[in-house]
Every structure is written in C-alpha cells, then in structure tokens.
Amino acid sequence: MNTFNASPMEKAAWMAELRAMLALSWPLVLTNVAQNALMTSDVILMGWLGSDALAAGALGTNLYFAFLIFGIGLVSATAPLIAEELGRKRHSVRDVRRTVRQGFWASLTVAVPIWIVSWNGEKLLLAMGQEPGLAHAAGDYIRALQWSLLPFLFSLVLRSFLSALERPGWALLIGALGVPVNLVAAYVLMFGKLGFPVLGLIGAGIGTVVSSTFMFLSLALVISVDRRLRRYHLFGRFWRPDWPRYRTLWRIGVPIGLTVAFEVTIFNAAALVMGRIGANELAAHAIALQIASFCFMVPFGIGQAVTVRVGRAFGAQDPDGVTRAGWTAFTLVVGFMIFTALLMLLVPHLLVGAFLDLSDPKNAPVFQFALSFLVLAAVFQLADGAQAVGAGMLRGLQDTRVPMMLAAFGYWGVGLPLGVALAFGTSLRGIGIWIGLATGLAVVASLMLWRWLRRDQLGLTAMPAQEGFVS
Helix, strand or coil: CCCCCCCHHHHHHHHHHHHHHHHHHHHHHHHHHHHHHHHHHHHHHHHHHCHHHHHHHHHHHHHHHHHHHHHHHHHCCHHHHHHHHHHHCCCCCHHHHHHHHHHHHHHHHHHHHHHHHHHCHHHHHHHCCCCHHHHHHHHHHHHHHHHHHHHHHHHHHHHHHHHHCCCCHHHHHHHHHHHHHHHHHHHHHHHCCCCCCCCCHHHHHHHHHHHHHHHHHHHHHHHHHCCCCHHHCCCCCCCCCCHHHHHHHHHHHHHHHHHHHHHHHHHHHHHHHHHHHCHHHHHHHHHHHHHHHHHHHHHHHHHHHHHHHHHHHHHCCCHHHHHHHHHHHHHHHHHHHHHHHHHHHHCHHHHHHCCCCCCCHHHHHHHHHHHHHHHHHHHHHHHHHHHHHHHHHHHHCCCCHHHHHHHHHHHHHHHHHHHHHHHHHCCCCHHHHHHHHHHHHHHHHHHHHHHHHCCCCCCCCCCCCCCCCCC
C-alpha cells in the first residue's frame, strides 16, 4: 500500500474510499454505543433493586448472552452476502430480498433451541454450582428476557440490510430511541409505576422485550415507508423457502458466530480466573476491561463497515477496490487505537478515577492493580483493534471458516493457557492474565493479517459460484 507514488486518479480513489468508509463507520460506531448504553441502563436499574438482584441479573445476563452471541454472529452473515449482491448488481432487488428473508428464517431457526435452553436457565445455573436463591431469581429473569431474542435478531438482519445499502442512519436513530424506551419500560415494570405490579428482575427482562420489539417494528416501518427502501419489498413472500441461500447463510454465519464466541468466552474465563486470584485484582480487571471495551466500539463499527465495503468490491470483481477498502479501514483502526493506547499510558489516573473514589484509602489496592493492567491494555488495544478489522476484512470476502480456526487457536490455544501459566506459575498473578489476553489477541490479529495479505494466492478474491435460487 503505497499512495505516495500513486497517480492523481489513484489518490482520488483512495480519498473516495476514505470518505465512504467514514460515512458508513460513524453511524455504526454510535449504534453500537447505543446498544451498549441500553445494557448499561439495565445494570443501573438492577443495582437500584439491591446487590442480590444485581448479582442475579448479572448471572442471568451472562448465561443468556453466551447463547445470544452465536445468534448475533449467524445473522451478521447477511451483511457480506447482501454487499456482494449489490456489488455484483448495483440495483439488485430480488437477491437482496431473498437474503434478508433467509436471515429471518435463520433467526427463527436458531431462536427455538435457545428458547428451550434458556427456559431451563435455573437448572443450568444450579448445575454450575451457583447459590440456589440467585439461580432461581436469574432463571425467572432469563425466562422473561429470552423473548427479546427473536425481535432482536430480526432487527439485526434489518440493520445489516441498511448497512449493506450504506444507509445506516435509520438504524442509528432507532437504536438511540431504543435506549429511553428500554429505560422507561424497565423502570415502570421493575418498580411498579403507573399502576403496574412490582415485577423486579422480571420487569427488566420484559423491558428488554419491549425495546427490542420497538426497534424491530420501527425499522420495519421505516423500510416499508421510505421511498428508496420500500422497493425491496422485504416482507413479501416471507413463507417462500430459498434453501441454497439458507445453506449459504449458515455456511458463512456459523463460523462467524463461533469466532465471536471464542473471543467472548476467553474474557469470561479470564474474569473467572482473576476471581480466584483475588477480589482486588478482579475489581481492577473489570475497570480496565470496561475502559478497553468502550474504546473497542470504534474498531467494532469500522470492522462492520469494512465487511460491507470489501463485500461490495468483491461482488463487483474489483480487486483494487477490495485492497483500498481493507487497508483504509485497517489504517483508521490502528490510528485510533494508537490514540487510545496513548491515553491509557499518559492519563491512567483520569480514566480509573471515573470508576473509583481515589480519595478513599480502601480503593488504593484496586487502583494500583488497575494502573498496571492499563499499561498492558495499551498493547491490548492495538491487537484488539487489528483483529476486529482483520476479521471484518476477511468476512467481506466471505472467508469465515479458517478465521474461526485461527481465532480458536489464538484465544484458547495461546492466550488463555499462557495467561493461566503466568498467573499461577510465576509471581505475575493478574498481570499474567493480561499478558495472556494481549498475546492471544496479537496472535489472532497477526494470523488474520497474514491471511489477508495472501488473499490472492489463497484464491479468496475469486467469486464463488452462483447457485440457482428460487424466485
């Protein structure tokens, strides 16, 4: 990637790609921030119920999210498929509609087993050795929360559709409106306002159902009314099967779901291991990870955008466009993560002070551990951003199976074993866990980049054979 010696036409193409990437990325980033704010509002309200309710809610949310994340990865495969179709045929309507339809079908397919498992959440938590009272409360919460799954996945399919069309603004607006809808609904139902009974944690679950349904119906309404969107008739002939496309969606989506699951579960495992080391280390770990997670919203959004931009160029059989899209996103992410890494190194007191009262001597041990973890989080930032955008670049080429195996190796074959070995085999303790996490992310990022660099030799840029789809 050398733009210094490029012709004026090539430089113009790079600048056009930069503008397109930024225009698509920032609404996706803010939509992810809104989704994060929605979950944060639930945690705040649970805290108002008391520490036991907060603990039970955390148990229920973590168990439910372990299944939800696979569904999210599965339906996100609609984005590269739609992008490829639009790249191949700019004004494609039927193929886009069919992909969206099969995204809905896949959502329903994966929702049924998740509902069955979630309904028995209390039994699962008891089998994991959780305290019976907390397990019972968490189980009741999950039984209410689980009904938000299908409208949430449906809304993700519609968000993928809008992203692939490079019109993410509606998703951002409705996602932002979903936050107050969730807050009001949960507050009213949890605390029995406006004549409703006091439902506690169950009210929080129902509130999420209300907000997820609101977001799906609002997106559906906009798409049905907007002049440029309604021509796709996304909800027409919903009952018509398209088995080749359905199988393709699962072929691409299952590895995405497992890749995300490998990443999420290593952080869950790291928290469990950190809890065995000590309460102060666990609290510091939670603070440092929350700071890193907030920063991650930017590369996560850019990763979603690059999937679309690469997918469009891939569908158009434009290898130069694929290259420009991938490297533009990679450069943006690395630049942003260098900035956040510098913040962690230069003003860690300011960042940690947002979570702790630094004037309280009791918080001093947690504060010191958090400062140590943030030094490693600075390295962690670069690797985490690089792996996120690298995975997005490859997904645009519909390359998901091998990246899934690379993620499994990096996270669970290198990162976690190394972290555990350093934590308990040396005097590093919690720092060892963070070294393991950073190393695992760096390995995955390096492998993803290696595969991207060899995409032509590996045949990843060759268009897949088009199957005959039913009308």
